[in-house]
Amino acid sequence: MNNGNTTRxxxxxxxxxxxTVTIEVRRTLADFLREDLGLTATHLGCEHGVCGACxxxxxxxxxxxxxxxxxxxxGREVTTVEGLNGPNGELHPVQEALRxxxxxxxxxCTPGFVMAIHGMVEEKKAGRPSPCSRAExxxxxxxxxxxxxxxxxxxxxxxxxxxxxxxKES
Amino acid sequence: MAGGSAISGLVGARVHRKEDRTILTGAxxxxxxxxxxxxxxxxxxxxxxAHARITGIDVEAARGxxxxxRVFTGADMSAITEDLNFAQPIPGLHSPAYPAIAHDVxxxxxxxxxxxxxxxxYLAEDAAALIEVEYDLLDPVVSTTAGLADGAPQLFEDxxxxxxxxxxxxxxxxxxxxxxxxxxxxxxxxxxxxxxxxMETRGGVATYDRGSGQLTYEASxxxxxxxxxxLAGWIRQPIHQLRVTANNIGGGFGLKFSxxxxxxxxxxxxxxxxxxxxWIEDRNEHLVAAGAAREEQLTLEAAVKADGTLLxxxxxxxxxxxxxxxxxxxxxxxxxxxxxxxGPYKLPAYQxxxxxxxxxxxxxxxxxxxxxVETLVRERLMDKIASTCGISPVEVRRxxxxxxxxxxxxxxxxxxxECVTAAETFEKMIGMVDLDEVRxxxxxxxxxxxxxxxxxxxxxxxxxxxxxxxxxxxxxxxAEPLRxxxxxxxxxxxxxPQTPHGQSHETTLSQLIGxxxxxGMDDIRIVYGDTDATPFSMLGTGGSRAATMAxxxxxxxxxELRTRVLDIASHLLEASVDDLEIVDGIVSVKGAPGxxxxxxxxxxxxxxxxxxxxxxxxxxLEYVASYDGEGGGFSQASHACWVEIDQETGKVEVxxxxxxxxxxxxxxxxxxxxxxxxxxxxxxxxxxxxxxAYDAEGQFLSATFMDYLMPSAPEVPEVEIEHLEFESxxxxxxxxxxxxxxxxxxxALLNAIDDALAQVGRGRVMATPVTPTRMLELLGxxxxx
Numbered sequence: 022m023n024n025g026n027t028t029r030x031x032x033x034x035x036x037x038x039x040x041t042v043t044i045e046v047r048r049t050l051a052d053f054l055r056e057d058l059g060l061t062a063t064h065l066g067c068e069h070g071v072c073g074a075c076x077x078x079x080x081x082x083x084x085x086x087x088x089x090x091x092x093x094x095x096g097r098e099v100t101t102v103e104g105l106n107g108p109n110g111e112l113h114p115v116q117e118a119l120r121x122x123x124x125x126x127x128x129x130c131t132p133g134f135v136m137a138i139h140g141m142v143e144e145k146k147a148g149r150p151s152p153c154s155r156a157e158x159x160x161x162x163x164x165x166x167x168x169x170x171x172x173x174x175x176x177x178x179x180x181x182x183x184x185x186x187x188x189k190e191s
Numbered sequence: 192m193a194g195g196s197a198i199s200g201l202v203g204a205r206v207h208r209k210e211d212r213t214i215l216t217g218a219x220x221x222x223x224x225x226x227x228x229x230x231x232x233x234x235x236x237x238x239x240x241a242h243a244r245i246t247g248i249d250v251e252a253a254r255g256x257x258x259x260x261r262v263f264t265g266a267d268m269s270a271i272t273e274d275l276n277f278a279q280p281i282p283g284l285h286s287p288a289y290p291a292i293a294h295d296v297x298x299x300x301x302x303x304x305x306x307x308x309x310x311x312x313y314l315a316e317d318a319a320a321l322i323e324v325e326y327d328l329l330d331p332v333v334s335t336t337a338g339l340a341d342g343a344p345q346l347f348e349d350x351x352x353x354x355x356x357x358x359x360x361x362x363x364x365x366x367x368x369x370x371x372x373x374x375x376x377x378x379x380x381x382x383x384x385x386x387x388x389x390m391e392t393r394g395g396v397a398t399y400d401r402g403s404g405q406l407t408y409e410a411s412x413x414x415x416x417x418x419x420x421x422l423a424g425w426i427r428q429p430i431h432q433l434r435v436t437a438n439n440i441g442g443g444f445g446l447k448f449s450x451x452x453x454x455x456x457x458x459x460x461x462x463x464x465x466x467x468x469x470w471i472e473d474r475n476e477h478l479v480a481a482g483a484a485r486e487e488q489l490t491l492e493a494a495v496k497a498d499g500t501l502l503x504x505x506x507x508x509x510x511x512x513x514x515x516x517x518x519x520x521x522x523x524x525x526x527x528x529x530x531x532x533x534g535p536y537k538l539p540a541y542q543x544x545x546x547x548x549x550x551x552x553x554x555x556x557x558x559x560x561x562x563x564v565e566t567l568v569r570e571r572l573m574d575k576i577a578s579t580c581g582i583s584p585v586e587v588r589r590x591x592x593x594x595x596x597x598x599x600x601x602x603x604x605x606x607x608x609e610c611v612t613a614a615e616t617f618e619k620m621i622g623m624v625d626l627d628e629v630r631x632x633x634x635x636x637x638x639x640x641x642x643x644x645x646x647x648x649x650x651x652x653x654x655x656x657x658x659x660x661x662x663x664x665x666x667x668x669x670a671e672p673l674r675x676x677x678x679x680x681x682x683x684x685x686x687x688p689q690t691p692h693g694q695s696h697e698t699t700l701s702q703l704i705g706x707x708x709x710x711g712m713d714d715i716r717i718v719y720g721d722t723d724a725t726p727f728s729m730l731g732t733g734g735s736r737a738a739t740m741a742x743x744x745x746x747x748x749x750x751e752l753r754t755r756v757l758d759i760a761s762h763l764l765e766a767s768v769d770d771l772e773i774v775d776g777i778v779s780v781k782g783a784p785g786x787x788x789x790x791x792x793x794x795x796x797x798x799x800x801x802x803x804x805x806x807x808x809x810x811x812l813e814y815v816a817s818y819d820g821e822g823g824g825f826s827q828a829s830h831a832c833w834v835e836i837d838q839e840t841g842k843v844e845v846x847x848x849x850x851x852x853x854x855x856x857x858x859x860x861x862x863x864x865x866x867x868x869x870x871x872x873x874x875x876x877x878x879x880x881x882x883x884a885y886d887a888e889g890q891f892l893s894a895t896f897m898d899y900l901m902p903s904a905p906e907v908p909e910v911e912i913e914h915l916e917f918e919s920x921x922x923x924x925x926x927x928x929x930x931x932x933x934x935x936x937x938x939a940l941l942n943a944i945d946d947a948l949a950q951v952g953r954g955r956v957m958a959t960p961v962t963p964t965r966m967l968e969l970l971g972x973x974x975x976x
Contacts, residue, residue, distance in 0.1 A: 047313065061224035062217020064441070066390045067474040071896035074390060102217035116215040120207060123861040126869065127693030128214025129390040129441025135215060159904035166896070168390050168442050169693045171872030171932075172904040174865055 031095035035060070036104030044091050051075045053091035054101060062102035062132045066166065073165030076133040076140075077101050083140035102132040105139065115139045115182045124178035126169035134165050138179045142186035155180060201702040205861040206712060209697040219439035222411045223471045225396045231260055233457060233470035234315035236305040236322050237480060238297035241333070241551040241889025242344065243326035245295060245304065253307060253318035261464055262318065263306040263456065265294025272459045273425045275452055277516045281665065283358065285350040286516045291425070291456040297326070298346055298514035299553050300891045301480030306456050308468055331551040331889035335488060335509040338548040346514060346549045355512050355547040356522050360529060362603045363540030368503025372494035376579050378572045380564070381958035384486035384511070385881040386478065387558050388901060389692075391441020393481055394471035395454060397461035407434045408458050413447040413690050414731030417518070419722045421450045426459045437720030440692035444873070445557030446481060447692070448733045449517040478899050479891045483883035484558035486511035487528075489568045494540075499580040499587045503540035506532060506568075510545060513552040519666065521547040521555065526664035527562035527653075530604045534569055535613035535651045535827065536591040541603045551889045557733070559873060560652070560930035563937065570648035570938035574945065575955075584647055584942065585621055592617060592649070606660045608651070610919040612853045613827040617649045619915055620829040620851040629833075633950060642836045642951060643846075646942025649829040650935045654735030654854070654927030657823035670819045671736065672726035673744035675704070677752055677812040679798045681776050681791030683710055685748065686718045688728035689741045694866070694929060696737055699858045700745045707749035708756075709773025710790065726815055735826070735927025738854065743818030743923040751816060755809045756793055762805030763788050824919065826926040828852035830871070832939035836947050838970055841963030843879055843944060845908040848936070853915040854928040860914070863928050868910045870932020876902035878937045882960050 032041045035058060044053060051068075054060045054077070063086055066074035070088040077086045078100040086099075105113040112120065115138050125131045141161055145151035152161045158179050159172065167175060213219050250262045269290045276288035292303045305322055309315035330344040337343060338353040346353055369375065396409045406428050412418050415435040423430040440447065453470060461468045472481065487510050494503040508528060512521050529543040577587035592614035593600060599609040633643045653660050661668035674686040685704055689696050701715040718724055730736060753773070760778040761768045764786050772781050779787030794812055796803065801810040833847035850867055857863045880900040884892040893899040918924040937959075944966075945955040953969055967973045 045313075055224075056226065059226070060217075061221075064217075064221065064391075065223065065471075066392075066441075067896050069474065069895055069897075072390065072474075072901075102215075106216055110216070112212070112215060119215055120211040123205070123208060123211075123865055125211070125214055126695070126865055127390070127442040128210065128219055128439060129221060131214045132217040135217075155909070156905070159907075163903040163905050166390065166901045166903055168388060168444070168873070168901070169869045170865055171868035171870075171910065172907050173868045173910060174861075176904065 029092050031092050033094045033096065034098040036100055046090065046092050048091050049087055050089050050091045050094050051086035054086060060101050060103050064129055064132055066130060071166070072130070073137060074130050074133040076136040076165065078136055078140060083137055102135050105135070113139070114185055115142055118182035118185055119178035122174050122178035122181060124170065124174045130165060130167045134162065134167065134175055137162055137165050138182055141179065142182055145183055146186055151183065201705045201712065202858055205859060206698065206702060208695050209701060209712065210695060213439070221391055221439045221441050222394045222396060222409055225409055225469065227396065227398060227467040230396070230467040230469055231308050231310065231464065232312040232315050233460065233468050234307045234312060234319055235303040235453060235476070236307065236319045237476065238293065238300060238302040238304055240297065240326050240328060241300050241331035242329040243297050244329060245293065245297060245324060246327045247325035248304065249323040250305060252321040256314065256318045256321060258310040258314040259307060259318045260310065261308040261460065263292060263460060265290055265292040265304060268292040268306065268456055268459060269294055271463055272455055273427065275425055275455060277518055277520055279520050281520060281522050284356050284520060284522055286355065286520060287347040287349050289452070289515050291452045291459065299551050300889060301476065301553055303452060303456065306460060308460055308464060333550060333552065333885050333887060333889045335511050335548040335550065338550050339546070346551065350549050353549045355516070355549050356525065357546045358525065359542070359544035361542050362605070363503070365503050365505065365540040365542045368540040369494040372502055373497040374495050374579050376493045376495060376572065376576050377491065378568065378575050379490040379957060380568050380571065381488045382485050382564055382567070383959050384483045384883040385877045386483040386883050386899070387444035387446035387556065389442030389444055389446060392472040392474060392477040393451065393453065395457055396467060396469045397458040398467040399461045399465055401465045405432045405434065406458060406462060407436065409436045409438070410454065411440050411447060412437050413443045413692065413733050415690055415720055415722050416688060416727050416731065417729050418450050418454065422454060422458055425455045426462060428462065435722045437690050440690065443692045444559045445484070445561060445733065448557050451517065474896065475894050478883070478894050480553055482513065482517065482554035482556035484556050484561065485564065485877065486555065487564045489564060491568055491572050493572055493576060495576050495580065497580060499576055499582050499590050501536060501538050501591050504533070504538055505542045508545040510547045511550050511552065511555060512547050513550060513554040515554050517554045517556055523664060523666050524561050526666065528565045530606060530660060530663045531562050531653065532565035532569055533603050534566065535593050535611055535649060537593055538603045552885060559870065560934035563934040566648065566650040566934050567938045567941065571941055574942050585626065588617060588649060604663055606657065606663055608825070610917060611651055611825050611827055612915060612917045613649045613651050613829065616827055616851040616853050616915050617829040619913060620831055620849060623849065623913065624831055637950060642838055642947050644834045644836065644943040644947025645831070646939045646946055647829065647831045648935050648938035648942060650827065652735065652826040652927070652931045652934060654826040654930065655739045655820060655823050656825070660823070667729070668823070669729060670817045671728060671740035671744045672815055672817045673741065673748045674726050674813065674815045675748035675752060677756070677790065677794045679795050681789060681794045683708060683715045684718060685715065685745060686725045687741055688725045688731060689737050690720050690731040692732065694732060694737060695859065695862045696741065699862060700741060702858055703742055703745045704749045707746055708753055710776045714776060735930050738858070738925045738927045739823065739923055740818055740820055742858065742925050743820065744816045746923060747818055748814055748816030751814045752812060755812065756790065759793050759805055759808045759810070760788055762808065821921040821923065824926055826854045826928055826931055828931050828935055830935045830939035832943040834940070834943040834947060836944070836966060838972065841966035841970065841972070843961055843966060845875060845940065848908045849911045850932070851913045851915060852928065852931065853917050855924040855926040856916055856918050857914065858925055864912050866929045867912055867932045870930065871910050871936040872902055872907040874933040874936030875907065875940055878940050878959055879961055880906065
């Protein structure tokens with residue numbers, strides 16, 4: 022039986038830092054980030070691409086890290102929640118907006134929502150179509166599941182983050 | 192002092208959560224984030240059949256795989272553990288003991304049959320694929336009725352007839368009530384099985400220290416202390432050599448109240464191997480094996496007068512317990528439903544009987560307001576009584592609700608109600624709704640071929656309940672401790688047995704302590720989740736206790752230390768205690784800010800040179816407070832729900848949802864509102880989307896999030912909330928609010944759906960979930976399957 026240890030060398034950039042690593046080809050991007058790099062902000066809620074807790078930004082687009090292999094990120098640029106904070110740990114404006122609106126409770130789904138909302142704000146800044154109404158924000162965030170909040174406070178925070186982000190450079 | 196003090200105004204304010212920096216930056220330590228040197232990874236092989244005798248298990252190939260450290264069969268595990276035995280001294284309770292890993296018979300799909308420990312989870316799962324298990328199939332029991340049938344397969348030798356517990360209790364003169372009745376109104380509901388599904392599944396990291404013999408279990412749990420004492424016996428570990436910790440917890444909703452067989456197997460494996468082992472359940476395992484809730488069938492028979500006045504109520508409940516008992520025992524669920532069901536209504540006579548039945552399914556577990564079916568069936572019955580008597584759903588409640596003027600009074604279940612404002616929340620809610628407009632909109636919609644419904648409900652919630660209440664249920668209601676310390680520099684550390692997992696206790700307890708001691712939020716740390724550090728409580732976080740019980744312990748603890756500090760300061764500043772205040776950590780004479788001494792200076796003196804502090808003062812700046820709840824109390828709320836039903840697709844859309852709630856004095860309104868909205872969302876999701884479904888063979892049908900539908904943002908309505916902050920004259924008048932949304936929302940929703948169905952001449956919902964398919968059956972669009 023193949024014990025799954027076929028490896029390959031890949032080069033990718035994670036949170037601005039270029040890395041070359043030799044990795045098992047079957048290792049998921051999420052496990053690579055969490056276990057090999059210690060970037061445990063990216064959470065695993067379902068491991069089948071539904072709950073969105075593992076959302077990261079790959080080459081500017083929000084993607085699931087649980088349903089892709091690390092080797093698929095070869096040559097790409099990955100940003101996790103750890104890559105959002107300022108040099109002295111300052112909260113990113115998206116995080117500030119979510120804090121101000123008491124958006125979350127247990128925090129497990131939170132990094133996925135932060136990245137999804139960050140992705141929305143960046144789209145808006147880039148002048149691409151982005152959600153305007155609360156109903157549209159709900160639709161846009163339908164790929165992220167939160168069991169605690171009932172979403173209302175997350176929508177409040179996302180609305181504020183979109184409003185604040187519209188007038189600012191990243 | 193009524194209502195507590197508000198020296199620095201933290202209590203009642205929407206202060207930022209202390210938890211948020213950690214969770215927003217992803218800096219938390221959830222159990223899957225733990226990485227220890229040399230840590231090994233676990234995977235459970237689970238039964239693929241619902242009911243079978245294990246006739247053989249071959250683990251040799253798995254043991255031979257490179258990277259596999261150990262494979263435990265059921266027999267291997269039973270050699271190093273005791274069976275899990277949740278039996279309590281409860282008359283007539285048949286609570287079978289069972290092994291951590293099955294070795295003889297499997298009784299549900301997902302039951303562990305082997306534990307593989309390997310260098311990575313990938314390898315552990317590879318090894319699982321190499322294990323051969325031979326099953327000799329037995330007939331499965333997949334419903335309560337099948338389990339109770341003559342000749343039904345027996346799950347356990349020591350559970351005769353598959354009946355785990357049966358009881359009947361009588362309150363008042365039920366025969367007389369029915370003899371006087373103008374109408375006898377009957378109803379029933381078959382509630383489906385649905386699940387807690389916290390976003391973080393179960394899991395743990397167990398480390399055995401071969402030198403000291405100490406075992407540390409970092410768990411995802413709601414109750415560190417209970418987990419510890421049950422675990423100790425079952426893994427044969429002296430309890431003083433066992434420490435249970437918990438850091439960030441990704442939700443629980445009742446699931447993480449119990450210890451599970453996986454906890455036992457994991458910790459025993461760590462001990463046997465002499466190192467660190469980790470198990471993180473994946474979502475598939477979680478959905479299949481972690482247990483689910485709410486599977487109850489109730490029938491009701493109400494004796495009423497022509498004007499809708501309740502005279503008596505007979506209720507029977509069948510509860511599908513799944514195969515194996517967990518904590519708390521099933522009698523507690525039945526006791527909760529029985530005791531709470533009369534709710535905030537005047538009811539002279541009541542009869543409640545139940546049967547708890549073992550079936551070949553995963554365990555029946557606690558879910559956010561585990562008694563919720565009582566409110567669901569009662570509020571549906573009230574609507575049916577209204578329609579029988581020709582009065583409105585509002586009027587039937589007005590005629591039966593207990594108002595503040597009626598109190599104190601006793602429920603028919605012998606529980607004293609005092610300061611209960613269900614009727615007041617209901618009136619406030621009805622005042623916010625134009626009922627005539629609701630009916631006009633419905634008529635206009637029908638003219639366009641659209642179908643709208645409107646429903647209401649009201650309830651009381653034991654949050655935390657009273658001594659009498661819990662005695663009636665058959666569960667202890669203990670005091671809540673908290674250890675509090677003013678540190679050498681004047682900062683404050685408090686140690687709570689609460690194990691918060693989203694409830695914001697670090698924030699709310701800091702608000703309370705901050706106001707009492709005159710220190711800022713940033714100068715207070717709340718320590719939880721460590722049995723080495725926190726005082727004992729059996730309950731941890733659950734049962735909506737914290738708002739009253741943990742708050743009380745925090746306030747009494749902080750007040751005691753405040754008294755000691757002010758006594759010392761009065762000597763140092765030569766002022767009367769009554770003239771002193773503490774603001775931002777400085778003790779000063781009111782109106783004379785020059786006469787002051789920092790809290791840190793007093794603390795340093797107390798810790799380093801207590802003999803030099805003013806004579807006769809108490810210089811101990813650490814204190815364990817205990818709060819008895821001052822008799823406890825109830826929360827209450829009323830909900831109104833508006834739905835639109837698509838008659839072509841069967842989709843039910845909740846178009847508006849209104850909550851008027853009263854949890855007494857709010858410590859942090861943003862936290863309260865978060866709990867309310869989250870609770871409502873869970874209740875609506877449970878009724879419309881979620882289903883832990885089994886087929887006739889006991890196979891599990893909802894093993895991914897593509898099959899088990901969780902509500903996402905577009906499915907959840909905007910929830911409007913109005914607060915009614917009734918404050919009792921107790922020191923702590925805050926009540927729990929975490930469970931109520933999930934308890935009451937299903938009732939308002941189903942009443943709204945029934946209202947819509949009635950408008951087109953169709954019958955009521957008799958079974959849940961109300962999926963589009965069921966809705967089309969109810970509308971007569973498709974034949975009943």
